[in-house]
Amino acid sequence: MLRNMVDEIAAWFARSFPPQKGLTLWLILMGLIVAYVVIFFGLQLLKPRARKSLIAVVTFLAGLFYALEFFLPTELIDGKETNALTRFLVPMSEFAQIVAVLALGLGIYSLTMIHGKTLLRFRTGWFYSLTFFTFMILMATFGIMVEEPFSREAQINRDIRSILFVGGLQALEGTMFSIIAFYIVSAAYRAFRVRNAEASLLMAAAFIVMLGQVYAGQFLTNWLPTEGALSNLRIETMSDWLLTRINAPAVRAVGFGLGVGLLATALRIWLSLERGSYFDREV
Amino acid sequence: MEHSDPVNSTLTFIICAAILTMIFRSRRGKQPFIRRIPGLNAIDDAVGRATEMGRPMLLQPGLGGIDVITLQALAILAYVARAAARFGNRIIMPVADASFIPVAEEAIRESYNLEGRVESFRAEDIMFLSDRQFAFAAGVAGLINREKVATAFLFGLFFAESLIMAENANQIGAIQVAGTPSTTQIPFLIAACDYVIIGDEFYAATAFLTREPTLVGSLVGQDIGKAVILLICILGVLITTIMGPDNFLMNWFTPLWWKR
Amino acid sequence: MSILEKLQTIDRRIVYLLLFLSVGLALIPRKPLPVIPSNQARSAFEAIENAPTDKLVIIGADWSASTRGENGAQTIAILHHLMKRRLPFAIMGFDPQGPELVAAEAEKLAKRYNYQYGTDWINWGFRPPGTINATLKAMVRGFQEGMKQDSKNIPLSDHVRLPMMARFKDINDVGVLVVVTPSQTFESWVAFVQGIKGTPLVFCPTAVMAPEAYQYLDSGQMVGMLTxxxxxxxxxxxxxxxxxxxxxxxxLSVSHILIILLIVVGNLGYLAQKRRQKSQQGVG
Structure with missing residues (x-):
């Protein structure tokens, strides 16, 4: 029955809003943008209590779709498990992608405000703000520019983009990640001390796992056989045992707690049981 | 898993029912006792230290966007912001997801409002740096060093960048309190931070801090949920030991693809 | 404070320099060390070795240039194996750099193995990271509906330019999943892609992320892992x-040995300090 009802609603929407092209499509898009702006400012005019109630209703409905789609019983249609709501997964995924892209505008706005103020008032670090604007504009220009394959301009565009992307962004990100290696060494050197029995045990386990990861460590016990009882004393076997028999169950146990905690928090947010807008005042 | 199966649905229903029942019980006034977590006691000390030093505090909600983990992190940080508002400390909150800015602003403004210090709230201190993991980490490391933060609160979803931020704060002698559900980052945070809350303590933190009936009730409900899972694990071990791997309990919990 | 005690407070810049020098020098010799493959790597190899050649391999490339040292090397090794076995593959990812970086490596190798774009391999491109669950849920039900077009904006329904897409429709046509990521996106792949039909999943995390994934090997949700x-x-x-x-x-070996040596040195200093404090207390 639910399936029929959903199908009828979907069919009504399809009849009422057929796909548009050309000028009509652009007019509809413009109209939607105007409607979006009106709704946005209209929401600002609402009283906080009414706004929070509206947020609660929208939150509940948005969550309800995925909850129902997951829990409603399914039947096999064309070899795929399907229920009344499954057909809307693709449109919902597209909707989510569009909403995610809108965040880009917010990000650019925030960065422009912060760096714009610094730059205009020549505050300390204005040079970094200038660098930011320069590279944002360069990256956006050469990233968005349409490429006509095989033309000279397209080749120049590709070359500049390659300099910015490979020579700039990739190298900088790689550098930041490699810095972690230095921090890991200094943090390990500072933190590992044989203060008590537990710390000593932890350190012994760390040594075995570290040695088990590299050939220099494996070389130490290479003289032991690869089969039979003595093979258990090989460093890579001990390391594997620690990772799969000690580490994995511990991670799994922590995972159960985290999973239930996540479920509880999600439930509270979905049903707006949290207090206030994060999370102090009663709604 | 594309859709739920009866066993999954039943288990989810039991845990959700336990959580909701305990929330409503607690709201009616039957509030159970919960102990405090040492790492969370340190929050007040850390705020006090920043006040004494007259230096800002870094509030870091991790790399997540508007999701459950980051909202939970924001709930903890809103508590810290309230203490900061009370003592007149400046807070700096860089975020890695632009869409999170309005949510964070609203929550932190609310904290200042509750302390009657809304005029001290500076919206520009909640800033988007980058959604690229390491560009963001570099930005936060820069902020830590330039602003010489007295304390750093790292709560939320962290990946490899956690150590970049924590080590930089450590190097300038900042007190650090951290909490994350990312189990792989906990060893790094323990090495570099003063206090770390581990595992599901992250989700329990707001209940410990605020003692709100809803949150305390939810926490007790979560414990019932964990007890149910533990019971199933113990039963699973016992039944499988006695009856062998092909038993009814294993069959209940085995997904269809495994059986094929 | 004696010299021995000072060993626990070596300036961090000296520690950094030691690491820089030891790793830098160790990169000079080109002679490879012997390799003892772990069980996880061997299982990953077997999963791809036994994958049917008439099924698609999906490579989830959720990494960026920052982790190229680890994830890049894993990807290239796996691409070699896929192309040697002539397994068709599709690249997709939730990091804007991931699919591009993998496609660049694939293009280089394609010449050697005579792989044609659109016939033997395809790049579905990048989708916003916040939509991973929704996108994956839609993708498994049908590649054309879920992914719509490739990274060059060619519709997946254009079977003239992308003939391979006529053969592969949905998750039933996938032989192996390879997920290369330094983040937690693998959990979405396990939940929303692997869990549908139990498709073998090979996981390639960075070393720091690996400890979280061993549990999925036990449960069979992953068949192998490259750490x-x-x-x-x-x-x-x-x-x-x-x-x-x-x-x-x-x-890699030298850096690990250096960490162990530094920890030992730090602890020698710590023990020396403890002994001195004990003897002072004894005298006092």
Whole structure:
């Protein structure tokens, strides 16, 4: 029955809003943008209590779709498990992608405000703000520019983009990640001390796992056989045992707690049981 | 898993029912006792230290966007912001997801409002740096060093960048309190931070801090949920030991693809 | 404070310099070290070795240039294996750089193995990271509906330019999933892609992320795992294509030994301090 009802609603929407092209499509898009702006400012005019109630209703409905789609019983249609709501997964995924892209505008706005103020008032670090604007504009220009394959301009565009992307962004990100290696060494050197029995045990386990990861460590016990009882004393076997028999169950146990905690928090947010807008005042 | 199966649905229903029942019980006034977590006691000390030093505090909600983990992190940080508002400390909150800015602003403004210090709230201190993991980490490391933060609160979803931020704060002698559900980052945070809350303590933190009936009730409900899972694990071990791997309990919990 | 005690407070800049020098020098010799593949790498190799050639392999490339040292080496080793076996593959990812970086490596290898774009491999491109669950849920039900077009904006329904897409429709046509990521996106792949039909999943995390994933090997939700650079090194050995990871094997060993030595040195200082404090208390 639910399936029929959903199908009828979907069919009504399809009849009422057929796909548009050309000028009509652009007019509809413009109209939607105007409607979006009106709704946005209209929401600002609402009283906080009414706004929070509206947020609660929208939150509940948005969550309800995925909850129902997951829990409603399914039947096999064309070899795929399907229920009344499954057909809307693709449109919902597209909707989510569009909403995610809108965040880009917010990000650019925030960065422009912060760096714009610094730059205009020549505050300390204005040079970094200038660098930011320069590279944002360069990256956006050469990233968005349409490429006509095989033309000279397209080749120049590709070359500049390659300099910015490979020579700039990739190298900088790689550098930041490699810095972690230095921090890991200094943090390990500072933190590992044989203060008590537990710390000593932890350190012994760390040594075995570290040695088990590299050939220099494996070389130490290479003289032991690869089969039979003595093979258990090989460093890579001990390391594997620690990772799969000690580490994995511990991670799994922590995972159960985290999973239930996540479920509880999600439930509270979905049903707006949290207090206030994060999370102090009663709604 | 594309859709739920009866066993999954039943288990989810039991845990959700336990959580909701305990929330409503607690709201009616039957509030159970919960102990405090040492790492969370340190929050007040850390705020006090920043006040004494007259230096800002870094509030870091991790790399997540508007999701459950980051909202939970924001709930903890809103508590810290309230203490900061009370003592007149400046807070700096860089975020890695632009869409999170309005949510964070609203929550932190609310904290200042509750302390009657809304005029001290500076919206520009909640800033988007980058959604690229390491560009963001570099930005936060820069902020830590330039602003010489007295304390750093790292709560939320962290990946490899956690150590970049924590080590930089450590190097300038900042007190650090951290909490994350990312189990792989906990060893790094323990090495570099003063206090770390581990595992599901992250989700329990707001209940410990605020003692709100809803949150305390939810926490007790979560414990019932964990007890149910533990019971199933113990039963699973016992039944499988006695009856062998092909038993009814294993069959209940085995997904269809495994059986094929 | 004695010299021995000072060993626990070595200036961090000296520690950094030691690491820089030891890794830098260890990168110079080109002689590869012997490799003992782990069980996880061997299982990953077998999963791809036994994958049917008429099924698609999906590579989830959720990594960026920052982790190229580990994830790049893993990906290249796996691409060698896929192309040697002539397995068709599709690249997709939730990091804007991931699919592009993998496609660039695939293009280089395609010449050697005579792989044609659209016929033997395809790049579905990048989708916003916040939509991973929704996108994956839609993708498994049908590639054309879920992914719509490839990274060059060619519709997946254009079977003239993308003939392989006529053969592969949905998750039923997938032989192996390869997820290369330094983040937690693998959980979405396990939940929303692997869990539908139990498709074998090979996971390639960075070394720091690996401990969280061992539990999925036990449960059968992952068939194999390449742990960081070490995993890449092992895989290069298994496919007999020594490359970037093999060249860095010595540096990996040296860095680990350095950490162990530094911890030992720090503890010698700590024990010396403790002994002095004890003897002072005894005198007092």
């Amino acid at each position: 960081g650079l070490k995993g890449a090194l092992e895989y290069e050995g298994l496919v007999k294509e020594p490359g970037r990871a093999t060249a860095q094997g010595l540096a």
